[in-house]
Amino acid sequence: MIRPTRIEVDAAAICHNAARLRELSGAEVCAVVKADGYGHGAVEVARAALAGGATWLAVALVEEGLALRAAGVDAPVLVLAEPPVAAAATMVAQALTPTVYRPPLLAALDALGRERGEPVAVHLKVDTGMGRVGVPEPDWDAVLRQAVAAEGVRVEGVFTHLARADEPDQDTTRQQLAGFDRFLARAARAGLPAPKWRHTANSAGTLLHADARYDLVRPGIALYGLSPAQDVDAAAFGLRPALRLVTEVSFAKRVTAGTSVSYGHRWSAPADGWLATLPLGYADGVPRALTNFGEALIHGRRRPFAGTVCMDQILVWCGDDPVEVGDEVVLLGRQGDQRVRVEEWAAHADTITYEIVTQLTARLPRTPAGQR
Ligand SMILES: Cc1ncc(COP(=O)(O)O)c(C=O)c1O
Incomplete structure (x- = not known):
């Protein structure tokens, strides 16, 4: 290094934060390491979070998942946004867990699973009010029919994303969680085996909403010891900036x-x-x-x-x-x-x-x- 300017990342703080988030949520932790670990360096953060007890990692892009695999990280990696259908085979080959919310990707993964004789594990994302991506409520029954019939796919996870968990007003979060429960009930009625991983909570959901934690929480910013909003103090939860x-x-x-x-x-x-x-x-x-x-x-x-x-x-x-x-x-x-x-x-x-x-x-x- 010639230039003296650098970012120093304290892996012990990340490790501590992962352990703390696990302890305070009582759920398993999916450490969100997209965008190069929120600027901290994805591979180092992933290793530190896993050392602290995280069992899952999450990224936004297939490329980010591939970079973790190339660095030798072999923990489960959830790709949070649905990738293009053309990436399906790569994801399966690299054991990256796809998020699915559109029929064409579900069909492509079904075909791949049948071909290899072992279902591909996926997480289904439902929209309960964020309004960004995810199966919208009018399409829930259709996607459930497709998923139940897809022998090449195993829906091991179901999730949604909270739009206003960081705000004092909790009505939206309550409505979203009610929507999520409604989807889970409909999935059971449609004959979908109970998903092992039900998850809704980003950092604010993890810290502030006990009902949002389900089986797995997906903290990003809190893993780095940083506050999700100006009036939510990460330090008050025993989290340390890294x-x-x-x-x-x-x-x-x-x-x-x-x-x-x-x-x-x-x-x-x-x-x-x-x-x-x-x-x-x-x-x-x-x-x-x-x-x-x-x-x-x-x-x-x-x-x-x-x-x-x-x-x-x-x-x-x-x-x-x-x-x-x-x-x-x-x-x-x-x-x-x-x-x-x-x-x-x-x-x-x-x-x-x-x-x-x-x-x-x-x-x-x-x-x-x-x-x-
Ligand atoms: C689907 C999803 N889950 C979890 C997170 C982590 O959010 P946060 O950094 O607020 O914890 C993000 C980040 O935007 C996300 O898009």
Whole structure:
């Protein structure tokens, strides 16, 4: 590594969080590691979550599942969105569990299962109110008829996704869970063998809704120790953030009061003092919205961003504290007794923790915590 900027991922925190989610839900844990493990590195996160007691992994794309297999991860992997029919054979060959909600994929998997003489295990996704993907209620009976007749397919899982589990208002969640129970009852009446895995709960469902947990929970953001919404505090559930964004001062100088810096001269030094330049910017995923607003930890103290966040550089006001090239800087995570939380960035940038961590770009190497 030439550049000192990196993301440090604490596998012990992920492992702890998986164990904690299992303990507090009383259900098995499907660790959601899509989008490169929410920016933390999918393979390392998958291994840590499995070590913490997760029994399933989930990804969004077949490609993400294949990457886990290529890295030697052999745990069950659920592909959450229905893949194109053309991917059916690859999924079966790689033992990736397909989510199914449209008749053509169910038919293709049925044919593959019959051909090989062993049913293909699938999870059926039903729409109970998210309205995004999943079998809509008017089609439930038709899909159940098809699934019951499909000798080449075994429906080992049935699931739905909650739209508003992170909100104080619980009516929608209650209605969705009632819809899910209605589907399960109809499935039993249609003659579908009871599915082993019934699941509805994302992180917010896992943390806040005991009735949503069923046999398996599917936490993503909580596995990373992050909050699913501004008023749901992951730390209050004993979850630990796993990621640090770390760099070093690349340039340091004293400036006089009134000196203006960075694009647009949107900031001027309030006094004579030290200004540090950091070698990262919005091309690494630091939101430009943190201009004049973000804070970095240097020498264990919070130091404010000075002026516009650039593509590859950020300036930080250090006041009377002399800084030197090479001093460690933490943009997210802990340094000494201080911590900058992903939740703070999300609030400043008017977004959610999910977007912050998934937009930390590939330019930042992911390294195990404490290795440098
Ligand atoms: C189907 C499904 N389940 C679970 C999750 C995990 O959600 P969260 O990160 O809120 O726990 C997602 C993520 O969007 C999802 O799409």
